[in-house]
Amino acid sequence: MSKLERNWQFAEQYPNETEPQISARRLSLELGIEPVSRAIAAQLSSLVVLSGARAICEIGTGVGVSGLALLRHAPEAVLTSIEVEPEHLKEARAVFASAGIPASHVRFIEGNAQQVLPRLNLASYDLALLDADPEHLLEYVEYALTIVRPGGCIVVPGAFASGRVSDPAARDHRTQAVRDLLAMVSESAAIAPALSPVGDGLLILTRLSD
Numbered sequence: 001m002s003k004l005e006r007n008w009q010f011a012e013q014y015p016n017e018t019e020p021q022i023s024a025r026r027l028s029l030e031l032g033i034e035p036v037s038r039a040i041a042a043q044l045s046s047l048v049v050l051s052g053a054r055a056i057c058e059i060g061t062g063v064g065v066s067g068l069a070l071l072r073h074a075p076e077a078v079l080t081s082i083e084v085e086p087e088h089l090k091e092a093r094a095v096f097a098s099a100g101i102p103a104s105h106v107r108f109i110e111g112n113a114q115q116v117l118p119r120l121n122l123a124s125y126d127l128a129l130l131d132a133d134p135e136h137l138l139e140y141v142e143y144a145l146t147i148v149r150p151g152g153c154i155v156v157p158g159a160f161a162s163g164r165v166s167d168p169a170a171r172d173h174r175t176q177a178v179r180d181l182l183a184m185v186s187e188s189a190a191i192a193p194a195l196s197p198v199g200d201g202l203l204i205l206t207r208l209s210d
């Protein structure tokens with residue numbers, strides 16, 4: 001194992017998680033739903049506190065691993081979480097209830113993000129997490145830029161597309177979608193992008209003031 005790989009593994013194993021997070025992560029893996037990694041979960045928890053986010057939107061509830069992380073240190077925040085699979089949402093509701101998160105702090109929306117996102121209020125979220133359906137990532141980022149307020153941010157895990165983004169031989173649709181997004185945001189005067197090697201790559205896009 002190289003030094004870089006050891007550092008990465010150390011960072012992934014470093015954060016402590018709460019009992020509800022540990023149980024949700026276990027359930028997620030049992031059901032074959034890939035949760036955000038431990039280090040990404042910790043980044044999400046910190047980002048919410050750092051940015052003072054109160055209104056948070058998430059695409060891809062899964063069973064709630066990322067949602068628990070987003071609300072971990074933000075008892076005042078309200079999470080709107082969009083999920084297309086009713087079975088995942090059913091599990092997520094139970095996970096949030098057993099974690100003691102008041103129902104008033106989570107709004108679950110069952111549906112395809114492509115249909116749901118355009119119905120959300122403009123410029124009314126402080127942070128949006130995009131963790132679903134990577135083939136439509138560019139479209140989700142474009143919508144997310146409209147629902148996030150200036151100064152707010154969009155967070156995209158999986159920005160290395162399982163390590164393929166940096167491999168010039170990889171030309172599949174998902175990898176290309178991430179490359180297109182990275183190119184688009186690096187050229188945009190309206191976005192401050194930051195790409196971190198945590199997990200499978202974490203892209204943070206801050207919407208700059210108009």
Ligand SMILES: C[S@@+](CC[C@H](N)C(=O)[O-])C[C@H]1O[C@@H](n2cnc3c(N)ncnc32)[C@H](O)[C@@H]1O
Pocket residue numbers: 028033034035036059060061062063064065066067082083084085088111112113114131132133
């Ligand atoms: C990678 S998992 C999300 C994991 C979750 N964020 C976590 O960390 O626990 C992706 C989820 O997105 C959902 N999904 C896939 N396509 C979707 C779409 N078009 N709209 C909404 N949800 C979608 C899947 O059913 C799955 O539950």
